[in-house]
Amino acid sequence: MNRFSRLTTGQAVVRFMVRQFVERDGRENRFIDGIWAIFGHGNVAGLGQGIVEFSRAEGLKFFRPQNEQAMVHTAAAYAKHRNRLATFACTTSIGPGAANMITGAAGATVNRVPVLLLPSDYFANRVPDPVLQQLEHPLERDVSVNDAFRSVSRFFDRISRPEQLLASLPEAFRVLTDPSETGAVTISLPEDVQAEAHAWPAEFFEKRIWHVRRPVPEPELIREAVKLLKAAKRPIIISGGGTIYSEASEELRHLAEEFGIPVTETQAGKGVLPWNHLMNAGPIGSNGATSANKLARDADLIIAIGTRLSDFTTASKSAFQNPTVRFVGINVVPMDANKLSAQPIVADAKRALNTLRIELKEAGFAGTQTEYRNEIKILKEGWDAKVTELRTPQEGSELLAELAVIGLVNETVGGKATVVCAAGGMPGELLRLWRPEDPKAYHMEYGFSCMGYEIPGGVGVKLAEPDREVVVMVGDGSYLMMNSEIVTAVGEGLRLTIVLIDNHGYQCILGLQRAVGVSDFGNELRYRDHGTKQLTGEYIPVDFQKHAESMGANAIVARTADEIKNALTEAKSADRVTVIVVPVDPEKRMPGLGTWWDVPVAEVSGEERTRKTREIYEKATENQRTVFA
Incomplete structure (x- = not known):
């Protein structure tokens, strides 16, 4: 005789998730290791209620982030460090909360790492239309903000009836656990459907083990x-x-x-x-x-x-x-x-x-x-000799070069520590200069290269391997975009080290701007000069130390090689997040090493500098090969 469990859609999602396991090479583990949520009217009474009722009983850990995009980055970083054999689920309310996850979803899909996204959606019955935070389309009544997930997800479904989960959830996990298909998987859950009850076959909630394929070569x-x-x-x-x-x-x-x-x-x-x-x-x-x-x-x-x-x-x-x-x-x-x-x-x-x-x-x-x-x-x-030279601090310099800071951090924390980064000039410098000693000692999100990934990414790595030394290296530009997950890390009691490079803004793009023949414009963190009406005034003196301290972190300013080493040593013995602020000389950059990247230069310009750079660019494109035998 068939057995049924009468549960809401939200409750069913939670119960199904916790029963999904993966296996590869004889090793088995739960696939969804926790759920991250920012609650609002769209999910607090539906999926949120299911989390409250079932997560503790089922051993599913709950996390409260500060930013919807950030929690997706954390899930992606966790999955990356776990070799795609485990991840987190993320849920938001409708409208802006859901839309905030789209950037993170794109990053996961580009990087081929699994994340399960459960954004709330507008009422399926449409009675309250337009509900708070609903975007209305005058000609397509079934379109919502969540349709934007389609282009950045490997799998997308909108659940308009509870029983649709019987087909949708297994397909979602098939994609998540398939190395050739994986990426962001999005199941859009209308606010009213989440709270609707259905009689679910008991077999639907039985433990399932997904074998992670190792396709053999022909x-x-x-x-x-x-x-x-x-x-x-x-x-x-x-x-x-x-x-x-x-x-x-x-x-x-x-x-x-x-x-x-x-x-x-x-x-x-x-x-x-x-x-x-x-x-x-x-x-x-x-x-x-x-x-x-x-x-x-x-x-x-x-x-x-x-x-x-x-x-x-x-x-x-x-x-x-x-x-x-x-x-x-x-x-x-x-x-x-x-x-x-x-x-x-x-x-x-x-x-x-x-x-x-x-x-x-x-x-x-x-x-x-x-x-x-x-x-x-x-x-x-x-x-190897060149790397040693580039990493070595120059004597007599008032401020260190970013290159030297990388070397000092690497030497102090060692080649087994994991460095986390994503955007700006540091990914290129770390690629050349960091010396990892094992496959998990270098964590770079450079598929989407998303500014703001660094700190939530560091949280994900630390959660994936709590005993590993994890060092986030982030520029002030990325830090100002997304720093709030320091609060999350503090709340979780994580001992995480963040090295914040203070170089007054987007120096990476300023360097690129100069390289393509454009005058300095709009990249540095400067006051507006009321004489020129441009952003050409003095640097804005952001007190990053006080800012980090206000979120509960230890914070240290380190200007010299010895101060950096001492700060890193102190961070190792700390019981919480430590932010080490390092002011650097923005003009001390990685020298040209004969490499090239295709960034088109303006074909016509009234600036002689730009015209000359265009000539150099056209010459460089002659080395490109678009067809190979």
């Missing part, structure tokens, strides 16, 4: 890759975030060592090998190492593993200059595996690398030539 495609490798003289590997999510670091190391193939890293893939591993040639692309980019320029075979091959990785498709270069793409996502006309191997990185290594041995491949391996060694040694 043998014929592996054989093609073996042929390409045997014919290549200068192969390189580009390792992205997918290698880390797959937990394939050891397989990559074995392949690289055994066959003498250098590994270059993307932002998401940095740390897959320790920085000092003999086959780690450094980061590739627009913000890459001279070593990796020299190898990429002359490479005749590129093996791209678990990477989206974004413009920063390919230097806007100018990185590969060998006229006969070929590509092999190993990725669980077919779209990514096929990029740059690659020989696609649609498979899990761990499975593919292991199979490729076995097939290469059976084919009698001895690896790359000694001359090439010696070149790799020389290039790596030169780059």
